[in-house]
Amino acid sequence: MEADITLIVNGQSQTVRVDPATPLLYVLRDQLQLNGPKFGCGLMQCGACMVILDDVAWPSCQLPVHDVTGGIRITTLEGLAKPDGTLHPVQQAFVDEQAAQCGFCLNGMVMSTVATLQQYPHADEETIRNGMMRVLCRCCVQHRAIRAAQKVVAANKKS
């Protein structure tokens, strides 16, 4: 049943030996020891496990790992910062706005926003909210997340 599966994760090619039906989330967390994507529901309902596939934010908890081979670029929260450690502008904005309490859903909010703003650098509030629609946050810092995204948009408009 198991097979060697080659994935491109955060720009690096990684080969893991797993059942190809294993959801990507388990491979990222258990085989590749990444902390960014979180287990929240396993039902694609909460967004805690969000990753970016090429340019699309997508929950990883039900996605069979064999569906993301063949050169698809998988980005996790770990892959956003520059090699020198500089945070991605969206990460930085979330820190600046202190847009977290427990932080468990932060991954979903940041990954979704990165994908949204890549597509719509000048996104308005509704677009920002829509971009995070798949993400649930129970501490309820959503308004701070929206503010963080708006801050990035404001910077995008200037540059």
Next chain:
Amino acid sequence: MPTSRRHFLQTAGCLTIGFSLLGSTWAMAAEAADELPGSLGDYPRIDSWLEVLADGRVRVLTGKIELGQGIRIAVAQMAAEELNLPLSRVEVVLAETDRTPNEGYTAGSGSIENSATAVRYAAAAARQKLLALAATQLQARAFQLKTQNGVVTAPNGQTRTFAQLLNGQKLTDEVRLPIALKPKADYQYVGKAVPRPEMERMVRAQEYYVQDLRFPDMLHARVLRPLNYDSKLVQFDEKELKRAVPGLAKVVVNGSFVGLLAEREYDAKLAQDWGKLNVRWTEGKALPAGQPLKDYLRTLPNTPKRVQDKGTPTNAPTLRASYYKPYLMHGSIGPSCAVARFDDAQRRLEVWTHSQGVYPLREALADLLKIPVDSIHVKGVPGSGCYGHNGADDVAADAALLAVATPGRHVRVQWAREDEHCWEPYGSAMVLDLAARLDPTTGRLTHWHQQVWTDTHSNRPGGNADKLLPAQYLAHPRRPANDGTTDPSAGGYRNADPLYAIPNLRVDAYFFRGPLRVSALRALGAYGNVFAIESFMDELAEKAGLDAWDFRLRNLQDKRAIAVVERARAIARQQQTGENEGLGFAFAQYKNKAAYVAVVAKVSIHEEGTPYRPQLWAVIDAGEVINLDGLKNQTEGGMIQSASWTLMEEVKFDQHQVRSRHWEAYPIFHFDEIPYVDVTVINRPTEPPLGAGEAAQGPTAAALANAVYRATGKRVRELPLRPEKLTREV
């Protein structure tokens, strides 16, 4: 521990002493100081709270756990402030047995009042001690010395670092009052919006949560649970399961407790999925579905308690009304998780947990496993936000049982989403009957009678295994019903006595044992009680033809309460409302002794009846502000969470099982629904800091209900405020 009385005394003592100490006069402090503030009473030694490390950094030890409420930064600010240290030179150790003080549970908005206050005094005492050492070593007078960045400088320019001064010694002295605290005018950190350093760690996806712990030999486990609380295991074909999931490493069956262990997490999940379809259980006990829960709960046998009885009964009331609050879920985004390892040779158990109380959990585990308390080490590690007593303790017990059955290996138990939704202890449903009389000439309340029907709002394990979920399913089950340690009255009448000045006040509580598992959910009974009281206040005002703001102000005597309400009124007066829009407000002081909060809500009701994306303003007085942004974050989050509870949430069940098994069956706010929120803080630096994390829950609910009434003419007394209840009457 003989906790409750002792704790009560401490809390009470803390408030009085704190008041005088942080007030204006030092002499009073010395007189009143027969008890140390906060948790210092139990742990008076400086080094219980604070250590100077060899590199000069300071380590703060708190018995509280970080739940996202920001206690880590708050205690760091306290220490950095009193010791004149940069924040980056302060590290914080969270709750861990045998290492940090035993501060019971991280609950009841008490972390600032108890832990941070203790750290403040311990740091001040440390500073005093370090200056005394420096005075001797540098041959100077203490008052001539300057302390900056962990270095003490004498007038002649000679310096010593904290570490040099101590030269390996520990700060073993006891804190003694009075202690000179740093003058508030010189504060660098306290009262400011200091960012939480762990934010960067979270956003970089560094290891942070208990879910992130990975040990080389770790097994992954899930636990099989039936559909009904009272089901028992009938049939389980282990061989068939092993055929279906070859990666399964081990199965532990003890009565109706079934643990499934695998080298890989996915295999444990597959085994659990298989179990859901193929394992047979008895049907269990029927749940009271198909009838209005509000009526049903009144019919349950109950234990009555007269909580307040002042003056004469409320005869011929001006108004009566009845309110209802359903069962609500904590709904942590990350299902509960724990890791445990049992060393067979040494008979020693280690547990990593996001429980709110590592020490009480340790005692409960000792009771469960029949091993000495001293042989168990419990380390608190942050998890997903819990908002009260969720599955954290239960999953730690799952992990402990499976670790003991698998000595020498780390066992990580991860609850599935359905486990958390179905098995967490909910916040109890409540029925509230209110009656009041007012004097129409003065607009003053003369009589008030509040009756509360509720289950307990605290079923924490304390030191008892009975309340740990898996203990109830073992071959020799432990049953909380029989242990006599449940306090049925816990939290149910929290905030049931209005803060308004009412000469004749009666509060009766009736404690039932309801159909669903329950325990502490953020604000406990205060959410239901304040919703009822503040809805009723609006109803009373209308009946008497009084302005809702004036009516409250006329009946309040507490100056700080009045200030909060007046500030909220000023905010409300700036708002315009159009057609189908309504403005409502509500006020409460949490527990009648913690933070004061007034909430203004503006709703707009569209055709389909949804108060979509309301606007919410809070005015909060939490005494002395420790971290301005932390206080705002808690209050903003509290309002949004409460709005989600109030507008859409309700745990549902049928005759056999809980139906709210996942997020689609228990909807909470999504991003498109998130209200606009704004928080105004009244800082009172000379007052003691007050617990604030739960203070917005009740006022938000009533403010929304009152706003909906203004917009639609429809008074909704039964939560949630679902659209079908809001469509306009013709």
